[in-house]
Amino acid sequence: MIDYSKKLTVDREFYPIDNLDYSIESDRGRILSAPAFRRLQKRTQVFALELNASIRTRLTHSLEVAQTARFIAKTIFSKLTEEELKTYCLDGLKDAFVSTAEMTSLLHDIGNPPFGHFAEKTINKWIKENALPILESFSSSYDESKKLKGMIAKDICNYDGNAQAIRVITKLQKLNLSYTQTLAVLKYTRGAFEDRPKKGEPFDYLMKKPGFYYSEKDLIEQIQKKLDVEHGHRFPITYIMEAADDISYLTADLEDSVEKGILSLDEVYNLIKAECEEEGENYLLDVIEDRYQKAKNDDEPFQFNMFFTLVRAKLVTSLVSHVVDIYIDNHEAIFKGKFNSALLEYDKHSKYYKAIEILQNISEKHIYKNAHVQKLELQGYAIINGLLNIYKPLLGLSSEDFEKLMRDEEIECFIAMRLIKRIASKHVVAYSNDVKKLDKEDVESFKILEWYYRVRLIIDYISGMTDDFALHEYQVLLAIK
Structure with missing residues (x-):
């Protein structure tokens, strides 16, 4: 019901x-x-x-x-x-x-995180290569701690x-x-x-x-x-x-690519037209043909905005009506949360799904694989990877030493004493609140989970940065001018 x-x-x-x-x-x-x-x-x-x-x-x-x-x-x-x-x-x-x-x-x-989905892959790659070996060194002599250790290994490698x-x-x-x-x-x-x-x-x-x-x-x-x-x-x-x-992605990246000068309006039109003709898809072709001609009748500085405004308005209106029908037709399964599909992917034979596929394919081929975009991704990789390397000493500490850091006491790892001061206080408090709930009597599980929350602490801090702050922090800590 x-x-x-x-x-x-x-x-x-x-x-x-x-x-x-x-x-x-x-x-x-x-x-x-x-x-x-x-x-x-x-x-x-x-x-x-x-x-x-x-x-x-x-x-x-x-x-x-x-x-x-x-x-x-x-x-x-x-x-x-x-x-x-x-x-x-x-x-x-x-x-x-x-x-x-x-x-x-x-x-x-x-x-x-900063720098988009490429940063998610960067974080997970770094964790597998740098954090997992530390976790493997933790003692787990009984079934419960072995199971916990296995779960934590999966968890930290699945940043999303x-x-x-x-x-x-x-x-x-x-x-x-x-x-x-x-x-x-x-x-x-x-x-x-x-x-x-x-x-x-x-x-x-x-x-x-x-x-x-x-x-x-x-x-x-x-x-x-x-x-x-x-x-x-x-x-x-x-x-x-x-x-x-899903609907908002339809023309957004194409619009931005024209604004960036990666593609021109005519190139976007011709790419969509060619893809539609190759796939035998008339719905999207009819939409862009009509809007392109209307846009071309406008003054040249406004043609780009006119084309995308008209195309977006038509597609959004049609797609909204389409997904609403699917929502209502499958209302009980959706209400219960067992509808095992995205609304827009449910009917893969519909003209709407095919239109989405065509637009996604064009973005994949001509925007995401563009040399400028891939250069930006590589820069993001270098920054995120570099920051994680810088903060790695915090993961190598024993739980006893890290507890001393939390009490602002001196430890042998002087780098860690400086690094912890740079992490936002709300992240440190979130770490402390989670650790307070742990059972210290269960020594093996405590050490695994304390370290787990430490991993979360570092990921929280770096993934919470903006693009420009991450770049600035990277430059400051690596003394790059």
């Missing part, structure tokens, strides 16, 4: 607000005023360290996704009958539903912006968002410490990436239990955020 009153609630970890509307508005205020949200303005979307303010950043991308999510959520309400709204207990919950979809979209990239987002919200920023808002951000439902399902196994899509770390495991389970969401299942509104994200 679909009952949204059990999903859209006032529950939160601390200081619950009795009135649902006030609770939702409180979430909105906390998100918009969060420092981690503001830092998205200096994080890479595609082009790192970009000075042209019209090129998309993680912040401007998130604003676009939020608008599309709002459009989807409102369209769902417009297509449901009054009887269905009552049956699903959505009557009177429109503001809460729409706002949750919108705010989830603003948060969806809040855990992404989606999982980091949950950590930012709950631990590093302590936004104390409602359980509804927090769980809506959980895009993938697998713990980073769990094995990925094989293709064809249950929830192979929903669990294809890590959605949360071992460090947030207990809290996520607590929230899932409260909102009646089973393990491996997703919160219903998360499907809306995901669809909005």
Whole structure:
């Protein structure tokens, strides 16, 4: 049975607000005023360290996704009958539903590191090569500590912006968002410490990436239990955020590539036309043909904006209607969180899916593989890798020595004494709060988990940097002028 009153609630970890509307508005205020949200303005979307303010950043991308999510959520309400709204207990919950979809979209990239997805791969590569050997040296003489050690090994090698987002919200920023808002951000439902399902196994899509770390495991389970969401299942509104994200990517990178001078308007048009003709896809071809001719009738400085504005408006309107139909047609499975697909990928024979594929293929071939873009990725790799190398001495300390560092006592590793002072205090507090909960009597498990939270501490600090701050820190610590 679909009952949204059990999903859209006032529950939160601390200081619950009795009135649902006030609770939702409180979430909105906390998100918009969060420092981690503001830092998205200096994080890479595609082009790192970009000075042209019209090129998309993680912040401007998130604003676009939020608008599309709002459009989807409102369209769902417009297509449901009054009887269905009552049956699903959505009557009177429109503001809460729409706002949750919108705010989830603003948060969806809040855990992404500087320099984009390439940095995620960089962090995981560094951890495998540098941190795992340290973990292997830890004693694990009984089954429980062996199992824990294995889980931690998987967890630290699975850094992901989606999982980091949950950590930012709950631990590093302590936004104390409602359980509804927090769980809506959980895009993938697998713990980073769990094995990925094989293709064809249950929830192979929903669990294809890590959605949360071992460090947030207990809290996520607590929230899932409260909102009646089973393990491996997703919160219903998360499907809306995901669809909005997918739709927002349609022409965004192509627009930015023209702004950057990588492609011209005519080149974009000709590339889309050629790809459509090769694939025998008429829907997207008809959309661009009509809009291209209209744009060409405008004054030359405005042709670029006119073309993308018209194309985007048509595609977004059509795709929103398409995903809303899929949401409503599969409402019960989506409400329960067991719908094992992205909304836009559900019907792979539709003209909309084929249009998306064509646009993605063009971006992959002509933007992401562009020499300038790949040079920026290599620079990001050098910076992230260099910073992790600099902070590595903190991982080589014994738990006793690191405890002394926390008490500001002198230890033999004088470099570590300087490095710890550079890490943001909120990250240090998050580490300390987690370590306080550990059982020191279980020596093997304590040492493994204390070190695990130390790894999280370093990753939290470096992954939370903006592009320009990471570059500055790299230059300062390597004495580069």
